[in-house]
Amino acid sequence: MAALEKVLEQIDTNQDQALARLFQLLAIKSVSTDADYATECARAGQFLVDQLQELGFEASLRPTPGHPVVVGKAKASRPDVPHVLFYGHYDVQPADPLELWETPPFEPRLTELDPGHKIIVARGATDDKGQLMTFVEACRAFKETGEFPCHITVLFEGEEESGSPSLPAFLAANKAELKADIALICDTGMWDRETPAITTMLRGLVLEEVVIKGANRDLHSGMFGGAVVNPIHVLSRIIADLHDAEGRVTLPGFYDGVTELPEDVAKQWRDLPFDEAQFLAEVGVSVPAGEKGRGVLEMIWSRPTCDVNGIIGGYTGKGSKTVLPAEASAKFSFRLVGQQKPEKVVEAFRAFVRQRLPADCKVEFLSHGASPALQLPFSSEALSRARRALQAEWGKDAVLAGSGGSIPIVGSFKQDLGMDSLMVGFSLDDDRAHSPNEKYELSSFQKGARSWARILTALAL
Amino acid sequence: MAALEKVLEQIDTNQDQALARLFQLLAIKSVSTDADYATECARAGQFLVDQLQELGFEASLRPTPGHPVVVGKAKASRPDVPHVLFYGHYDVQPADPLELWETPPFEPRLTELDPGHKIIVARGATDDKGQLMTFVEACRAFKETGEFPCHITVLFEGEEESGSPSLPAFLAANKAELKADIALICDTGMWDRETPAITTMLRGLVLEEVVIKGANRDLHSGMFGGAVVNPIHVLSRIIADLHDAEGRVTLPGFYDGVTELPEDVAKQWRDLPFDEAQFLAEVGVSVPAGEKGRGVLEMIWSRPTCDVNGIIGGYTGKGSKTVLPAEASAKFSFRLVGQQKPEKVVEAFRAFVRQRLPADCKVEFLSHGASPALQLPFSSEALSRARRALQAEWGKDAVLAGSGGSIPIVGSFKQDLGMDSLMVGFSLDDDRAHSPNEKYELSSFQKGARSWARILTALAL
Numbered sequence: 024m025a026a027l028e029k030v031l032e033q034i035d036t037n038q039d040q041a042l043a044r045l046f047q048l049l050a051i052k053s054v055s056t057d058a059d060y061a062t063e064c065a066r067a068g069q070f071l072v073d074q075l076q077e078l079g080f081e082a083s084l085r086p087t088p089g090h091p092v093v094v095g096k097a098k099a100s101r102p103d104v105p106h107v108l109f110y111g112h113y114d115v116q117p118a119d120p121l122e123l124w125e126t127p128p129f130e131p132r133l134t135e136l137d138p139g140h141k142i143i144v145a146r147g148a149t150d151d152k153g154q155l156m157t158f159v160e161a162c163r164a165f166k167e168t169g170e171f172p173c174h175i176t177v178l179f180e181g182e183e184e185s186g187s188p189s190l191p192a193f194l195a196a197n198k199a200e201l202k203a204d205i206a207l208i209c210d211t212g213m214w215d216r217e218t219p220a221i222t223t224m225l226r227g228l229v230l231e232e233v234v235i236k237g238a239n240r241d242l243h244s245g246m247f248g249g250a251v252v253n254p255i256h257v258l259s260r261i262i263a264d265l266h267d268a269e270g271r272v273t274l275p276g277f278y279d280g281v282t283e284l285p286e287d288v289a290k291q292w293r294d295l296p297f298d299e300a301q302f303l304a305e306v307g308v309s310v311p312a313g314e315k316g317r318g319v320l321e322m323i324w325s326r327p328t329c330d331v332n333g334i335i336g337g338y339t340g341k342g343s344k345t346v347l348p349a350e351a352s353a354k355f356s357f358r359l360v361g362q363q364k365p366e367k368v369v370e371a372f373r374a375f376v377r378q379r380l381p382a383d384c385k386v387e388f389l390s391h392g393a394s395p396a397l398q399l400p401f402s403s404e405a406l407s408r409a410r411r412a413l414q415a416e417w418g419k420d421a422v423l424a425g426s427g428g429s430i431p432i433v434g435s436f437k438q439d440l441g442m443d444s445l446m447v448g449f450s451l452d453d454d455r456a457h458s459p460n461e462k463y464e465l466s467s468f469q470k471g472a473r474s475w476a477r478i479l480t481a482l483a484l
Numbered sequence: 485m486a487a488l489e490k491v492l493e494q495i496d497t498n499q500d501q502a503l504a505r506l507f508q509l510l511a512i513k514s515v516s517t518d519a520d521y522a523t524e525c526a527r528a529g530q531f532l533v534d535q536l537q538e539l540g541f542e543a544s545l546r547p548t549p550g551h552p553v554v555v556g557k558a559k560a561s562r563p564d565v566p567h568v569l570f571y572g573h574y575d576v577q578p579a580d581p582l583e584l585w586e587t588p589p590f591e592p593r594l595t596e597l598d599p600g601h602k603i604i605v606a607r608g609a610t611d612d613k614g615q616l617m618t619f620v621e622a623c624r625a626f627k628e629t630g631e632f633p634c635h636i637t638v639l640f641e642g643e644e645e646s647g648s649p650s651l652p653a654f655l656a657a658n659k660a661e662l663k664a665d666i667a668l669i670c671d672t673g674m675w676d677r678e679t680p681a682i683t684t685m686l687r688g689l690v691l692e693e694v695v696i697k698g699a700n701r702d703l704h705s706g707m708f709g710g711a712v713v714n715p716i717h718v719l720s721r722i723i724a725d726l727h728d729a730e731g732r733v734t735l736p737g738f739y740d741g742v743t744e745l746p747e748d749v750a751k752q753w754r755d756l757p758f759d760e761a762q763f764l765a766e767v768g769v770s771v772p773a774g775e776k777g778r779g780v781l782e783m784i785w786s787r788p789t790c791d792v793n794g795i796i797g798g799y800t801g802k803g804s805k806t807v808l809p810a811e812a813s814a815k816f817s818f819r820l821v822g823q824q825k826p827e828k829v830v831e832a833f834r835a836f837v838r839q840r841l842p843a844d845c846k847v848e849f850l851s852h853g854a855s856p857a858l859q860l861p862f863s864s865e866a867l868s869r870a871r872r873a874l875q876a877e878w879g880k881d882a883v884l885a886g887s888g889g890s891i892p893i894v895g896s897f898k899q900d901l902g903m904d905s906l907m908v909g910f911s912l913d914d915d916r917a918h919s920p921n922e923k924y925e926l927s928s929f930q931k932g933a934r935s936w937a938r939i940l941t942a943l944a945l
Binding site for chain 1: 712720764767798889
């Protein structure tokens with residue numbers, strides 16, 4: 024461990040220079056969504072290319088139809104060590120509304136929230152420049168004290184905040200070059216300021232729209248009501264039937280591939296200081312609405328769901344109109360976990376709808392996407408090593424978090440490059456990502472770099 | 485019956501003159517909804533005043549904030565005869581689109597559909613000038629051959645096609661003058677060209693809008709789905725629960741006051757040449773959707789219903805949006821029959837909704853109206869006499885029809901003047917009321933006048 028100790032000491036010794044380098048990057052106005060900032064985006068990319076080249080990476084700015092991608096490659100001297108692909112993004116959200124910033128968004132500064140509690144304030148501090156620089160600084164310390172413990176490829180994109188339009192084609196065109204043993208992603212958060220987290224579960228998503236059609240035109244409900252089928256009634260019955268009294272989704276086979284959490288993870292989540300009542304109170308409710316007997320965190324992170332995101336049919340203006348509508352439609356989303364197969368869910372759902380269709384109704388289905396859940400297996404060796412590394416750095420067990428939302432790059436890495444992703448990030452919930460006065464904890468920046476030093480070392484053991 | 489025979493003969497003898505008078509009225513462009521035609525409306529009213537005065541009525545044009553009302557009064561010499569109030573309207577729908585008329589809408593003409601099958605073509609022929617003139621011509625024949633069999637008040641309004649805005653206040657201000665034993669209304673149709681009909685049932689209507697509210701704002705369904713209540717699900721459950729598997733409405737007490745049809749009426753309906761399959765096929769369906777075991781005609785004319793006329797919630801644009809909506813709303817209509825009490829239905833419905841409200845949801849109710857069903861009792865003596873009179877004229881039993889829609893004047897007569905209405909009309913389904921090339925059967929006009937002569941005579945016996 025002598026090599027690691029030297030690396031950590033190097034990170035600590037060079038904190039001021041590291042911060043200066045981060046500030047240089049934060050000062051570049053790399054707003055990807057606004058064409059006026061295209062030159063700034065390229066400048067941010069070039070800054071990172073320069074950084075990587077200083078560290079001995081073979082690095083370049085790679086053109087795309089949009090903003091360029093930074094790719095850098097460095098080898099460890101030992102050939103039999105793992106090959107990691109590190110992902111981050113150098114573009115940022117627009118800074119508007121400017122008047123709400125206490126200081127200009129692209130003039131980074133270090134300040135104190137409380138005595139001794141230092142934060143870095145600037146657009147992109149937490150999303151994602153501060154985060155990606157934790158990895159670059161870890162690499163620098165390895166370089167300055169010896170050599171890289173793993174083979175490392177770095178991929179920094181410049182369009183994450185505008186939906187990554189160029190990335191899928193770039194990955195497809197450079198598969199062989201970018202393929203590694205595992206992806207490391209630094210774009211997520213910690214559980215709280217003292218507790219690290221590894222995001223191991225991202226729920227999948229099936230989006231289906233259903234249009235139920237009855238009569239060949241809107242009818243007068245006085246003249247036809249009672250005699251002719253009402254598509255709103257049919258649709259409502261389908262929606263009502265989709266959950267049982269226990270809050271479970273009733274689609275046959277829906278829970279195939281859904282497993283219970285390992286007991287140690289379940290216990291970890293139960294023991295987390297998570298206040299369900301407060302979480303719900305913040306959005307104006309008080310009772311968990313989903314599967315009976317399961318906690319809110321468990322439901323959001325690790326259980327599949329079905330929600331109707333929108334419904335419309337008949338007359339929806341002011342007052343009343345006695346119309347018997349010809350059609351009604353609804354948009355459904357299914358969040359998937361574990362090994363649930365999106366195509367099976369679609370199939371089961373469509374069969375479920377067809378079974379409830381009266382003789383006189385037709386149905387039309389529109390698919391708006393279907394993607395599986397992404398799970399880093401709890402048994403993954405890389406996960407175990409990362410946990411131990413984070414435990415050593417933070418003195419606390421990392422929370423194995425789930426995420427209700429999706430992170431598209433993780434799906435691309437899995438599907439296109441066949442790699443699992445280890446998502447370790449040091450943002451906090453109150454970092455104001457996408458908002459004025461975005462900040463990053465100085466401790467996240469410094470201990471983040473130390474964390475990557477430990478993780479890279481652990482992966483190579 | 486010698487007096488009636490003379491009256492009928494008089495009607496037959498004077499057909500050409502009667503038609504000429506009707507054509508004079510049809511030539512007046514009394515479009516009530518268009519202020520440009522206000523003078524024409526007044527002219528049509530004055531024409532009718534003149535007609536009634538010729539027949540010995542005390543008649544005048546009575547001003548309202550809108551178009552004037554014609555009121556005419558005539559007494560029979562026998563004091564102990566019934567007093568009837570006859571209602572019709574002299575205003576018509578706009579004639580647009582003019583280019584679809586084969587001849588100008590206000591140049592009435594007599595033509596043949598098939599050899600010997602004569603029709604009167606003009607705007608207002610069937611709705612309602614042709615119909616109201618059947619009654620005026622019957623009065624004329626009584627006058628020319630003797631005397632009126634009943635005390636008669638005539639009420640012709642000029643705003644029926646624009647929602648009768650002035651009528652309620654006019655009725656309220658002239659209650660004592662207008663109150664009679666029964667109202668006669670000539671604004672409905674026959675069963676078919678050979679079969680007369682008396683409309684004895686108008687369904688009532690309760691209009692309720694329901695807004696279900698959950699979280700205090702729209703949420704991300706990935707972050708909150710499964711944990712926070714979805715108002716679309718709650719609303720769908722309520723809608724689904726409103727009907728049982730037999731198609732009956734499940735509101736407690738909903739069928740209180742609903743009675744089965746008298747067997748003779750039920751038999752009459754069963755024996756009618758009504759093609760359910762064709763009725764449904766015309767709107768693109770094939771299976772009756774309502775209460776199992778009941779016919780389409782029975783359901784539309786005489787059974788209560790519940791329909792959702794509109795529903796909306798969440799994202800309803802193109803594509804998908806993973807939103808967990810804060811609210812969802814729906815508009816409900818209940819058609820009432822018999823003695824169902826609108827206020828009881830409202831009360832039962834609101835309790836039904838509240839019972840299905842999860843702890844975290846709030847509900848808001850908006851009332852868009854509540855009116856009871858109107859039914860001329862099957863045991864009514866006036867009804868029996870009118871049936872016999874129509875049987876004598878047409879050689880067929882009159883169909884005791886229901887109507888799924890509403891005729892507001894009938895409610896006003898019942899509630900404000902305490903009168904039942906006997907609705908006898910001679911329009912046909914293919915008369916193109918409100919459409920280009922509106923027509924009225926010459927047989928409806930002539931036998932209509934004869935029918936009123938028989939009915940008035942029968943009522944006075």
